[in-house]
């Protein structure tokens with residue numbers, strides 16, 4: 001059943017009001033990311049479909065900018081290397097497209113942020129496992145019941161909705177909250 005734009009806005013407001021109860025967990029996740037990235041670690045991101053766009057969005061705002069003029073930060077999205085993606089999918093299977101890149105590029109203390117509305121996409125679960133085995137910090141931005149990813153990641157946030165669109169809209173807010181914290185810490189350090 002397709003709802004009107006007003007209904008969709010009302011639905012998003014209701015989801016955000018429910019999600020506000022997790023503000024302490026949001027602060028803890030943002031803090032863990034900011035601490036590692038500003039210490040020089042690399043933040044890797046990945047997702048499928050619309051969540052791939054979120055993964056691209058977060059990584060580019062570290063390397064490029066969010067709002068302020070500051071030094072570039074290390075962000076790499078695992079959705080963008082079409083050579084690696086097609087080779088791995090073709091030769092090892094789509095489930096390995098992110099995990100194999102993590103095994104090749106990730107270093108202990110780096111971070112992996114996955115975006116998933118279900119928490120059940122096999123290639124993201126494989127990426128979380130590979131990241132853990134490589135000593136990375138794992139963080140999952142999820143929805144619905146969080147799926148298997150919820151307990152696989154070191155830090156998980158589950159947007160309280162079964163609607164993928166509303167989940168992704170809140171993921172967009174979260175990725176900007178991460179960037180906001182990074183840039184505020186850099187500005188404070190610059191005095």
Ligand SMILES: O=C(CO)[C@@H](O)[C@H](O)[C@H](O)[C@H](O)COP(=O)(O)O
Nearest residue numbers: 048049050051116117118121164165
């Ligand atoms: O953007 C949307 C839905 O809003 C879709 O493209 C959605 O991302 C795709 O169906 C994904 O394959 C769903 O994967 P996941 O979020 O469950 O990990």
Ligand SMILES: [Zn+2]
Nearest residue numbers: 050164165168
């Ligand atoms: Zn979408």
